[in-house]
Structures are given as C-alpha cells and as structure tokens.
Amino acid sequence: MPKAVVLGGYGLIGSACMRSLRSAGYQVIGVGRSHSSAQAADPAAQWLIRDIPSITPDEWRTHLAGVDVVVNASGALQNGARDDLGAIHVTAVERLVEAAQTLPCRIVQISAAGVSATASTKFFRTKARGDAVVSTHAKDWVILRPTLVLSADAYGGTALLRAAASIPLLAPVVLPDAQIQTVFVGDVAAAVVAAADGKVPSGTVADLTESKTHSFPDLTATMRRWLGFPAPVFTPKVPRAALGFIGRIADLLGHLGWRSPLRTTALKALGDGIRGDPTAWEVAGGAPCRPLEETLSQLPATRQERLFARANLTMPLAIGTLALFWVLSGLIALFDVRGAMAVLADDAMPAGVVVVGGAVADITLGLLILWRPWAKRAALSMIALSLAYLGGSVLAAPQLWLDPLGPMVKVLPGIALAAVVWMLMEER
Structure with missing residues (x-):
C-alpha cells in the first residue's frame, strides 16, 4: 500500500486531501500541532502531532521512511500570536526538501494562485519563496496553486463569504472591482491524488481554478442565494477607508490569537483579485475544475449552513x-x-x-x-x-x-x- 504524509492535515484543504488519498488506497499520516483539532477532524486517522516548522531535516528523514508522497497543505494567512509566515511557508519547506533529497518520494506543494516575489502581501511573497525552494531543490515535485477554495468546511475566505451573505436586510457593497475565481475543494483533492499517483509530470506548476471570474459583490450575492437567505433590502457602499479600519482592528485581534478573515492580508488579497489560469493544469493532463454553480450544487446549503453563517457573524x-x-x-x-x-x-x-x-x-x-x-x-x-x-x-x-x-x-x-x-x- 502506498504511503502519504499530509502537512496541515486537519485544515480545509489538508483534510480533503487526507480523505481523497485514503479513498485512493493510500496509507495516510496527517501532521499538525494540535491534538484536539486532529482528533476532531479525523479521529480514525494516524497523526503526527508536531509544530511543523520545528521538525528538523533529520526528524523528517525518520518520518518519511517508506513514504511515497508528501503533500504540504500547511499555511497561515498572516503573522499573529500563533503564526509565523516565514517559519511555516519557508523554513518548514526548506527542512522538508532537504530531507526528501535523499528519499524516493514526491513533494506536492499546495500554494496559492497569484504568488510572486513582488506580491503586495507577505503571505504571497513567503508562499513564492517556499515554491522556489521546492522547484529549485526538490527531486520530484508538483506545485498546485488553487484560487479561492470553496468547501463544506468554512475557514478564512469561505467563512467570510458565508458571514457576509448572512447579514440580515443588508448586503454591503465591498470591493466592487475585485475579480475572484473559485475552485471546489474536491477538485483540489483530486488534483493532489493525480499528482500523487504520478499522472502529472514532475516539474508541473499549475493553477487550480474555474475559468470564469466573478466580482466580489456578485460572489456574495450568489452565496446568499445558495444559503437561501432573502434578498437584501439595503445595499450600502462601504468605503475603502472603513474597510481598512476594520482590517487594522482585525490585525490587532490577530496578535491576541484570532485568525479573522477580515485581516488586512485577506482584504488586500481580495481587493487585488484572486485569479488564475487553468491552462497549465489542463495541459498537464488534469481534469478541468468545476465552475462556481457546479461547485455549489455539490455543497447543498442545509439548515446547519445557515446557522453556522449567522453564528459566525454574531x-x-x-x-x-x-x-x-x-x-x-x-x-x-x-x-x-x-x-x-x-x-x-x-x-x-x-x-x-x-x-x-x-x-x-x-x-x-x-x-x-x-x-x-x-x-x-x-x-x-x-x-x-x-x-x-x-x-x-x-x-x-x-x-x-x-x-x-x-x-x-x-x-x-x-x-x-x-x-x-x-x-x-x-x-x-
């Protein structure tokens, strides 16, 4: 039985990857720092409870013995009380790649669409540095860069969309010029399995995304209809200055340990737009990613979804x-x-x-x-x-x-x- 290790195994993408790899016949080990979160996500899974950036190359060599594929789905949006972007996106990747150089395993790096060394946020810049480590020093690798990931689970941007869509009577017009593309988490997990199975050539760097783009207000309106909430009565415009103030408050809360989806990094990323090009993935032999409407059809909005959206808001x-x-x-x-x-x-x-x-x-x-x-x-x-x-x-x-x-x-x-x-x- 092939063996896979998933870093960030209880996160939004990591948990989906663990389920799909297990269904594809892999023995899967999840890695994360919180035992309680790991048990809540998948109590039947095998877990390595460690702070990922603290794992040394020698420790990785021990943990990766007999492993066929390593999926790096770990990450953080912004520095805070519990997160260090340089440590998780760069240092951890350097140590993993150093250990894997002497082992016959493939690294599948989950990055993000739009990363670059000159990006406007530290999240994208550190992700780009981690990608560069993988592409330069790893022996066998694939880098996948999803756009905004939609899932039955809700963290970060997906939780923000649900909360924004659930505001009673109001639909604030925020970032009207922002253009967003989405991808179904199941398509990301399927892409990881394809890469793990060797169906995607080593050296592939590909965005995972639908082809259509949506304005942020249109995306929020679509989520509101999906959740089954009535159309808003008022649609006030929110000035960028007000949004910036909210972001700074959320940043302050980040230093108290809260991972708010309204932090300045998230707002900046949304304002710049989250877009990708599906061409490279399709050329590599990957299946096209589903459009937004089909994604939502795979995620029926139940009473639980509506209760979560309202609870997350309040x-x-x-x-x-x-x-x-x-x-x-x-x-x-x-x-x-x-x-x-x-x-x-x-x-x-x-x-x-x-x-x-x-x-x-x-x-x-x-x-x-x-x-x-x-x-x-x-x-x-x-x-x-x-x-x-x-x-x-x-x-x-x-x-x-x-x-x-x-x-x-x-x-x-x-x-x-x-x-x-x-x-x-x-x-x-």
Whole structure:
C-alpha cells in the first residue's frame, strides 16, 4: 500500500486531501500541532502531532521512511500570536526538501494562485519563496496553486463569504472591482491524488481554478442565494477607508490569537483579485475544475449552513459584549467601592475584600475572553463566577432580588451569553 504524509492535515484543504488519498488506497499520516483539532477532524486517522516548522531535516528523514508522497497543505494567512509566515511557508519547506533529497518520494506543494516575489502581501511573497525552494531543490515535485477554495468546511475566505451573505436586510457593497475565481475543494483533492499517483509530470506548476471570474459583490450575492437567505433590502457602499479600519482592528485581534478573515492580508488579497489560469493544469493532463454553480450544487446549503453563517457573524458581537460588560462592571465597582460595600454589609473589611476582589476578577475575565487561547476558559469562568455571585447575593444581599430594577435577574442573560460563546468556540 502506498504511503502519504499530509502537512496541515486537519485544515480545509489538508483534510480533503487526507480523505481523497485514503479513498485512493493510500496509507495516510496527517501532521499538525494540535491534538484536539486532529482528533476532531479525523479521529480514525494516524497523526503526527508536531509544530511543523520545528521538525528538523533529520526528524523528517525518520518520518518519511517508506513514504511515497508528501503533500504540504500547511499555511497561515498572516503573522499573529500563533503564526509565523516565514517559519511555516519557508523554513518548514526548506527542512522538508532537504530531507526528501535523499528519499524516493514526491513533494506536492499546495500554494496559492497569484504568488510572486513582488506580491503586495507577505503571505504571497513567503508562499513564492517556499515554491522556489521546492522547484529549485526538490527531486520530484508538483506545485498546485488553487484560487479561492470553496468547501463544506468554512475557514478564512469561505467563512467570510458565508458571514457576509448572512447579514440580515443588508448586503454591503465591498470591493466592487475585485475579480475572484473559485475552485471546489474536491477538485483540489483530486488534483493532489493525480499528482500523487504520478499522472502529472514532475516539474508541473499549475493553477487550480474555474475559468470564469466573478466580482466580489456578485460572489456574495450568489452565496446568499445558495444559503437561501432573502434578498437584501439595503445595499450600502462601504468605503475603502472603513474597510481598512476594520482590517487594522482585525490585525490587532490577530496578535491576541484570532485568525479573522477580515485581516488586512485577506482584504488586500481580495481587493487585488484572486485569479488564475487553468491552462497549465489542463495541459498537464488534469481534469478541468468545476465552475462556481457546479461547485455549489455539490455543497447543498442545509439548515446547519445557515446557522453556522449567522453564528459566525454574531460571535464577535457576543465576545465583545461580554468583554465590555465584565470590564465595565469591574471598573464601576472600583470607582465606587464604598457604595458597593454598603450594599453588601455593615462590616467594612469583609465587604471591601469582596468588592475589590470581585472587581479585579470581573476585569480579568473581561480581558481574558479577548485572548483567543483563553477565551473558552474565560467564558466558562464567567458562568461559574456569575453563579457564585447569585448564590452569594442570597446570603449577603437578598434585598437585591426584590430591587425593582432587577440587578440580580439581569445576571441570567449574561450567563446564557457566556454559555453560547463557550459552546460555539471551536478550534480548527
């Protein structure tokens, strides 16, 4: 049985490649740094849990013994708290290629349409450098460059399209001049299998794309119809300046671990257009990639799709609301410690400890939920602390339950919102 290793095996493209290679008769090993993400993506698969850029050439030689093909589907859109473009797109590829030079295996590099050394974003420039390493130093290789990949899974650009298409009543006109081509993830996976089987000659560099182009507003409108949402009532134009501001906010969140599809790299790539030329792939003997309409026909939009699109749209609002609520509640208590103490008890010392300690805890949780690695735990801690506040109020300040403004009753919606965030937070 032939053997394949897939870097980034639980990503959007990598997971599709693993399934297709396994169906084609390969023994497949996925590589990624998150055990939980790997198990969620494919618990039955064989996994190598490692941070890919940290794997040395000597380690790769051990892992690649007896391997027929290596598929590099790993990548990151932009530098952030968890991602280093130079490490993942260049250093990791250099080490992999160095190890593979002495082994009889083919490297299939998944790149991106439009990469070049002079591209407008670091993503494309580092991807181009990785491609150059493969084409210059690898013995047996194929480089595949998909355009915007559409899949039943939703990360990055595909998640952005779903969210934009799900805005109630509104369809903001964004990047009206951007021209986009798409490709079905199944066609990308089939191309990888063809390359792995040797049906594509070594040295092939090919874009994987449909032939037709779409403006970004038209693509969003098509996704809206596919999801089954009603036509928008308003179509306001969004100025580029406003879009740039949103991108900078998303970049800031990237340093807190959030991989927002609205970061400046994604917006710049969309603004420049995502286009490719299918000629090289067809000349190499590859099957033509499906047009957008046929792709969507392979991806029926169910109730789950609509719920995901709306949830993806509202999650930032929910997290921002929780952060603001908890930070403000803590600050207000600190600004009027005596007033808060008066509500709790006549004994100033214990009441002071409770007020100040609770305020610090509130502010801490409000800030922690903004940090992606701790967001889920922060939401769960908000629920626990809110329940503690409710229980403590029965003993220390039962009169609050009879207050006409209902301060304690209003804690319950906060618990519910934190529970929603905790349950919906999911790692790739």
